[in-house]
Amino acid sequence: MARDASDLAQRLGRNAEAVCREYLSNGRREGRYWLVGDVQNNPGRSMFVRLKGTESGKGAAGKWTDAATGDHGDLLDVIRESCGLLDFKDVADEARRFLSLPQPEPDPQPRPRPRPSSAPAGSPESARRLVSMSQPITGTIVETYLRKRGITALHGTGALRFHPRCYYRPDSYSPTETWPAMIASVTDLDNRITGAHRTWLSPDGSGKAPIDTPRRAMGDLLGNAVRFDRATQVMAAGEGIETMLSLRMALPHMPMVAALSAAHLAAILFPATLRRLYIARDDDLAGDNAMASLVERAQAVGIEAITLSPRLGDFNEDLRTLGIDALRAAVRVQIAPEDVARFMQMAA
Incomplete structure (x- = not known):
């Protein structure tokens, strides 16, 4: 089965754009990639499929990654998910149909399907x-x-x-x-x-x-997060776990959440008691878009939104490259004056 899967994935990769047009029709080509919302063919731009590349390996044509979830795979996964198929046999049959390949001879003694996990x-x-x-x-x-x-x-x-x-x-x-x-x-x-x-x-x-x-x-x-302490009136939110733990080095008493991606950061849910939200942005386009969306959502419900910007790519890079003293100094001037004494005392 593994050899059959590898051969089919490579054949599909040679026709990656045609596969995308068939099974990811809600996307579109941009340069060397096909952009779409996700592997189920929902509209959007977070998933990108490589249209040109090697036959196999990390940079192979047909390999895809969903930046919003971290999921990845090949064009067999696209066929499985977009068509709602469960068994590999059905996925392989659909792939052969698309590639106009002959179907295999029926198994005279079909094996029982494995029991589903609980x-x-x-x-x-x-x-x-x-x-x-x-x-x-x-x-x-x-x-x-x-x-x-x-x-x-x-x-x-x-x-x-x-x-x-x-x-x-x-x-x-x-x-x-x-x-x-x-x-x-x-x-x-x-x-x-x-x-x-x-x-x-x-x-x-x-x-x-x-x-x-x-x-x-x-x-x-969606809407949920990895939480460090329970938030009440003030909270900081960002993408990565290490990013938020680095910020806690400068603000050890501030409740924080890590949303795990830019798309999920933009969609975090607010505690009912929240009055001020600090947004720890990553210094890239996805981080800027998430920050802008989150600021708009927060202000619409009466929550003060303050952006915290790193000097380098993110706050962990600041911590490792510039040191804790430089990180504290940079954060101190970005937060509200009343929060300096409340959240920066006794920093580790």
């Missing part, structure tokens, strides 16, 4: 199960990883957990691997777990695991 992969329930199987980060390589990134203030990080052997599968047709991982629970405003975020790590905690996509999210993410 919790569908990627569901909120499977996310809750993953979090429950993980352990606190104290004394684990998650602490090592964060300290390597300059993050030493780890108070209020109960949302972060450690899993020593978290499953990782490069794509639907590759063997499953296991790597240690930092698990972050994604919760709603009532602190119910709706999803999880995985950062696979190298075994010694010196960095991320040497895999193509060391970060992936699962579950119900």
